[in-house]
Amino acid sequence: MTEVAEKLDARGMNCPLPIVKTRKALNLINTGEILEVTSSDPGSVKDMAVFCEQTGNRLVASNEAESSYVFLIEKA
Amino acid sequence: MSSTAENIQDNAQLDAWLDKKLDELLPKKIEQIENAKTPSMSIIATKGTLDWAYPPFILASTAAALGWEVDIFFTFYGLLLLKKKLAAEVSPLGNPAMPMKMPFGPQWFQDFDWPMPNLLMAGVPGFEKVATGLMKKTFKNKGVATVEELRDLCLEAEVKMVACQMTVDVFGFDPGEFIPEVTDFVGATSFLPVAQKSDVCLFI
Numbered sequence: 548m549t550e551v552a553e554k555l556d557a558r559g560m561n562c563p564l565p566i567v568k569t570r571k572a573l574n575l576i577n578t579g580e581i582l583e584v585t586s587s588d589p590g591s592v593k594d595m596a597v598f599c600e601q602t603g604n605r606l607v608a609s610n611e612a613e614s615s616y617v618f619l620i621e622k623a
Numbered sequence: 624m625s626s627t628a629e630n631i632q633d634n635a636q637l638d639a640w641l642d643k644k645l646d647e648l649l650p651k652k653i654e655q656i657e658n659a660k661t662p663s664m665s666i667i668a669t670k671g672t673l674d675w676a677y678p679p680f681i682l683a684s685t686a687a688a689l690g691w692e693v694d695i696f697f698t699f700y701g702l703l704l705l706k707k708k709l710a711a712e713v714s715p716l717g718n719p720a721m722p723m724k725m726p727f728g729p730q731w732f733q734d735f736d737w738p739m740p741n742l743l744m745a746g747v748p749g750f751e752k753v754a755t756g757l758m759k760k761t762f763k764n765k766g767v768a769t770v771e772e773l774r775d776l777c778l779e780a781e782v783k784m785v786a787c788q789m790t791v792d793v794f795g796f797d798p799g800e801f802i803p804e805v806t807d808f809v810g811a812t813s814f815l816p817v818a819q820k821s822d823v824c825l826f827i
Contacts, residue, residue, distance in 0.1 A: 559766040560766045560768075561765050561766045561767045561768075562681070562685075562767075563681050563684050563685040563688065563768075563773075564766070564767075564768050566685060566688045566689075567684050567685065567687075567688045567776050567780070569688070570687075570688035570689075570780070571779070587766075588766075598688070598689060601689045601690070602689060602690050
């Protein structure tokens with residue numbers, strides 16, 4: 548399992564911040580590396596999946612853990 | 624004579640073959656071209672109140688985050704959103720859809736939508752300042768970015784922002800008051816081709 552190269556804590560942020568900050572954080576890592584995003588916005592679940600599909604990044608995992616959502620994204 | 628007839632028959636066969644081949648290959652080719660195209664969005668921003676300041680910047684920053692090309696044409700009161708110091712306000716007066724909920728206190732208190740008589744909203748001086756303050760606090764509580772933050776995120780993501788020269792003149796705006804990142808002062812003529820080519824064009 549590839550190590551998480553960068554973590555983004557987007558808890559407390561509402562649309563569009565989780566996605567916009569994710570885009571920024573992805574710019575900091577290299578292809579193949581993993582970005583871990585934690586969000587408290589339930590809307591971000593669908594948004595993150597669409598974001599990955601639209602931008603070609605791979606959504607490795609999308610998990611819910613006691614009112615927060617954790618996403619693992621592999622940079623394309 | 625017969626060679627002409629043969630030619631015609633050959634051409635017809637060639638045409639039929641070409642038709643069949645195009646039917647096979649074109650859909651894939653078109654799909655390839657479409658997938659390779661970068662989606663684009665153009666926005667015509669015409670409003671300057673706080674509630675209308677959010678939509679253009681949220682949509683633009685989200686589209687930019689998705690890798691789209693975004694152009695925003697600020698005109699009329701939208702020009703206020705280009706000022707270095709943003710002072711957008713909002714009022715429920717004439718805005719009956721705006722809920723008046725208090726962003727503080729116990730949850731049952733916060734859930735209550737206060738009916739506001741027009742007389743109160745129109746008569747009490749500074750009411751819009753109160754309403755603006757309450758809205759800003761509501762957004763802060765819910766973790767929504769400020770308009771300034773959203774605008775900065777847009778600029779970082781290279782959203783192109785242009786101002787309408789005509790309304791700058793008409794309303795007497797001082798271009799020196801605008802953020803330096805405004806790329807151009809243009810007319811509708813310059814923006815319409817951009818709008819035409821974009822996949823999504825919004826009038827806000």
